[in-house]
C-alpha cells in the first residue's frame with residue numbers, strides 16, 4: 001500500500017497521464033489507474049474494475065454531443081438502449097484487458113441514504129442475484145474462459161446461436177468491412193465495439209446534410225410545370241448566402257486532428273460548395289428523392305442502404321428514367337476500372353426493384369473536384385453484383401472471422417488498438 005500511495009503521489013505530481021507511460025511494464029507491484037477508454041489496446045496482468053454498482057457502471061450520465069439524424073446514418077443503428085449498449089461494450093473492453101485475472105469490486109455504501117445495488121453487468125455474467133429480469137448480453141457470453149470469478153466458478157457461458165449474433169440486415173459498409181478483414185467485421189458488427197469519431201466522417205456528414213438541406217429548399221421552391229412536369233424555373237431558387245448558411249449550421253467541428261486541421265477542412269468545404277453552386281445554381285432540378293432509405297432482397301438476405309439523391313431524367317408512365325447520385329468527398333477516379341461501382345449498382349437494384357424506376361445514369365459526384373463520374377448500369381453488371389453480395393453474406397454466415405492483417409489495412413483499422421493481430425510496420 002505504501003508503494004502504491006507513493007506511486008499515486010508521483011502520478012499526481014507528474015500532472016498528466018502521459019508522463020508515466022509504460023508504467024504497466026515496470027513490475028508486478030506497479031499500478032496504473034485509468035479510464036476504460038484510455039485502456040483500449042493495452043493489456044495488464046490483473047485488472048480491477050471498480051465501482052460496479054447500479055447507476056455508476058452503467059452510468060446514468062448520457063452524453064450525446066452530436067445528434068446525427070437516423071436517415072443520414074448509412075450504418076447499422078444499434079437496436080435498444082444505445083447508451084446501455086455502449087456501456088456494456090465498455091465493460092467488455094475493461095474485462096478483456098486482463099491477461100491473468102480480473103477483479104470486480106463494489107460496495108453497498110458510497111455515501112448517500114440508499115444501499116447501492118450491484119451493477120447489472122455483474123448479474124449478467126452470473127454474479128449475485130439479479131434485481132430484476134435481465135438479458136444475458138451477447139458480449140458477456142463471448143468472454144474468454146480464462147476470466148473466472150474469485151471462487152473459481154467459470155463465468156456464465158450461455159452462447160447465443162450464431163444466427164442471433166449476425167445482423168438481420170446487411171449493408172454495403174458491412175460487406176466491405178468483411179472483405180477488408182473478417183476480424184474487423186467481428187469487432188464492428190458482431191461485438192459492436194464502439195469506435196472514436198474521425199474528422200473525415202464529421203466532414204462527410206456536414207457536407208451531406210448541407211446538400212440535403214439545399215436540395216430540400218430546391219424541392220420546395222422549384223415547382224414542376226403542372227402540364228409538362230418539367231421544372232419551370234432556371235434561375236437560382238436558393239441563394240449562395242442561404243447555401244453557405246446551411247453549411248455553417250450543419251458544420252460538425254468534432255474529431256479533427258487539431259483546430260488547424262478543422263479550420264483547413266472547413267475552408268476547403270466552403271470553397272468546393274461555392275464552386276458547386278456556381279456550376280449548378282442556374283440549372284437546378286427538383287430531386288425525386290433525397291437521402292432515401294431502402295431494403296432490397298438478394299436471395300434470402302436483406303440489404304439496406306440510403307441513396308443520397310435521385311433526379312428524374314424523363315417522366316414515364318410505369319417508371320421514371322432516373323439518375324442516381326452519390327456524393328463523395330475525395331478525388332475523382334481516373335477510369336471506370338478504378339472506381340468502386342458496387343455501391344451504385346446496389347442503388348440501381350433498389351431503384352428498379354423498390355421504387356419501380358429505370359436507373360439510366362449512375363453518378364458519383366466528387367465534391368472536392370466538383371466532377372461527376374457516371375455510367376449506365378447493365379444487366380450483366382447487376383447480376384454479377386447480386387451474386388457477389390450473396391456469396392459474401394454466405395461467407396459471413398459460415399466464417400470463423402480469421403484476421404487478414406496487413407500494414408495497409410491495419411493502419412486504417414478502427415480496432416488496431418485492441419486487436420492482437422495488428423500489423424503496423
Ligand code: SF4
Nearest residue numbers: 181184405410413419
Ligand atoms: S487491426 Fe488488422 S487484423 Fe486486426 S481487425 Fe484490424 S485489419 Fe484486421
